[in-house]
Amino acid sequence: MATEKDAVIREELGSLHGMPFHKSFMEGWPQVEAFQARPDDLLIATYPKSGTTWLSEILDMIYHDGDVEKCRRDVIYNRVPFLEMKVPGMLSAPRPAGVEQLEKTPSPRLVKTHLPIHLLPTSFQDKGCKVIYMARNPKDVVISYYYFYQMAKLHPDPGTLAEFLETFLAGKAAYGSWYEHVRGWWDKRQEKWLLYLFYEDMKKDPQREVRKILQFLGREVSEGTVARILHHTSFQEMKKNPAANYETIPTSMMDHNLSPFLRKGISGDWKNHFTVAQNERFDEHYRQHMAGSDLVFQMEV
Template identity: 35%
Template sequence: MNERMNTTEIFDGVRFPGFMHTPESLQAACTFQFQDTDILLVTFPKSGTTWMQQVLSLIFCEGHLWPIHHLPNWARMPWMEQTSFSSLLPQLNTSWPRLLTSHLYAKVLAPALMKSKPKVVYMARNPKDVLVSFYHFHRIAGFLPNPSSFEDFVDEFLEGTGFFGSWFDHVKGWLGLQKDLDLLFVTYEELHKEPRFTIQKLSEFLGHPLGPEEEDVILEHCSFSFMSQSNMVNYSLLSKEIIDHSQGKFLRKGVVGNWREHFTPDLNKKFNAVYEAKMGDSGLCLPWTMD
């Protein structure tokens, strides 16, 4: 058992699991030298990160599917703030742009991003679905504490005191930088509802146009049925200590609106009040309804 499994790192006031983060790895991400050709995917956890890693890998592999079948998503698109990053970065495919991933906040990563012109894809998801997915993830991840109850988990999420901090601050921070960065905002919901159109939008933003056949290959290999069966994406390669699949699946449902099966009317009312207080005047056009 990794001795850091139950440790916590606090970085810029936000809690990170010490299992894959150290003060050094977090600091290194903030001083990383981006190249103009880099592509960075940023998400709050459980917002469709794995799905978008798959889509972006597929856009650039141009039908050569060896990486999709042989390299786990974290090796294709490593997390900048994790301890494994320094060893994974040199192994990235040199015939593609460097594809990178992060859960960090805008204020800690923006200074490094401003020094060059990488493209940023920011993916967000209805926070109620994020919360439910994160709750279930806490139950299978050995490096995260088991939630005492769903109600307590909702409180922690609304207060932003849990691991990875505040969803509200994360979304507002990144979307507040749309004028300063070359940033495309994509939602889980639009990828779910209009996958082909969303893939076209991404490929256009990335300057990497696709033909209809290439789109078909991408759609097939980023479907929930393909990804849930692929051990390059479904995290089944990790030991039971890290992710215990006997307690639940990493790729659980891949649906929109599953929160309705978990929220009581009272919890929903409480959540909506906090959402309105925190997001009501943000001026952001977010494509989900809270009811």
């Protein structure tokens, strides 16, 4: 007999206001849309596979003044609840929906979302919440997303890389068009409540970017604390940390044998995957869809 858990595995995506979206997430959309933010909430927003877990771990470390043990007390998806997540039976015990989880989380809360800005619950701006958005170059995003689709069985079967590349370029991957996502948030970058970061800048100079975050949050920490944060949130440390690497999620939902959740954490991996023809096609598509925007990405570091 099929179980509720089986029902969400490899299910085709639905559509939420025209955006490709997990059907199980759509069931909880009325609660997400009506979500009541608190003024001291900090929202972490990204398009999928853009350094979300990395940024979440950095912020949790900042919120706990660099105390590594406090940041290992629980898995990252409990420390930073995923707002729109609703997946029956995702863990050994049914995992509460993101909204339910957040309602039980004491302030100040860290909140994660992949929603484009036009679908963000209005209470975040009504309450004046701060938001940190991190964007990553699309060539690396599509490669990382392809491997994630393979291992995270909530997604439809991605097919071959060539097939998934077409899915991505057509804006048919979960959360829709990368272009609309990064540009939508970029258009609000002058707002005092938003800090817009780039994955590639974080790779090049993590200390500078962490300092930028601290300034945005109005926090002062010692050099020693910054050093601890940088060490604990390095890819090598996070990859071996069960509280950050998602290995606690059952293989029935995330198969780390197909691809680890934290796979490479580098910039420029697309060069190991794209053919010359695929790269040329991507470049032309990028030029067309980013025309008229002053948003610029580094395709490698």
